[in-house]
Amino acid sequence: MPVRKTLSHEEYVTFQKFLEDACGIVLGVGKEYLVSSRLSGLMRESGIANVGDLLTQLRTDRTSKLKTAIIDAMTTNETFWFRDMAHFRMLTEKAFPEILGRQSGRPLRIWSAACSSGQEPYNLSMIAHDYQMRNPGRVSNVEIVATDISTTILQDAKKGIYCGIAASRGLTQDQRSRYFLAKGDCLEVRPEVKRRVTFRELNLTKGYELLGKFDVVFCRNVLIYFSSEQKQDILRRIARSLNPGGYLFMGSTESLSAHSDQYEMVSALGGIAYRLK
Secondary structure, three states: OOOOOOOOHHHHHHHHHHHHHHHOOOOOOOOHHHHHHHHHHHHHHHOOOOHHHHHHHHHOOOOOHHHHHHHHHHHOOOOOOOOOHHHHHHHHHHHHHHHHOOOOOOOEEEEEOOOOOOHHHHHHHHHHHHHHHHOOOOOOOEEEEEEEOOHHHHHHHHHOEEOHHHHOOOOOHHHHHHHEEEEOOEEEEOHHHHOOEEEEEOOOOOOOHHHOOEEEEEOOOOHHHOOHHHHHHHHHHHHHHEEEEEEEEOOOOOOOOOOOOOEEEEEEOOEEEEEEO
């Protein structure tokens, strides 16, 4: 069945409301093409001709499978290895020594929020491993919790297998040999890297107190999809999840200035992060 890629104004407004209610993402004006392109594959597979019919079927979706598939299509974003390397330098040379200097006897806990296909939490595990090797006895255990709203992307992330451009973009040859195992034409994250990472489904607009407390939170290039009120609420929730003096890393183009006064900006080694006051 051919898919109609254009959306009427009414369809777009209805879809905007659905997406915001379902996962908190706010679509601005003029994003019709984005919606059409993200949903075209799903509609083709499901034999649905247009977004209006998709929304009609959604109202009778008692199993939530269609709802989950739509959220997956709209929230799955391409990422790559060691994105914004300055953040990782700042983590190991500034945040880790500072945090470990005031705590002892408990694991170092890191949260990778909206982890997508898993590159970020696995990068954090690699960075933590290297830090432990350079500083024997300084930190006994590192726990990384990786969350995302998409159950489909989490299933792929847990496997830790990357092919094509996902197996090369951002990686040096040394990193490929140290952190991965060759699996045909693909790369698989080594077991010792996977071992530190736990993947969990999570909607950032809902409660996440059950995740526990963290020393570091990576929530990069995520809040741009939420309204100002939602950003403020999420940042308050993250603040409650951080241990005293904990660090929040956001995208390099993101800023907290208009959304929260609970953090102080810290600049070091070419990167910027926010420390809980």
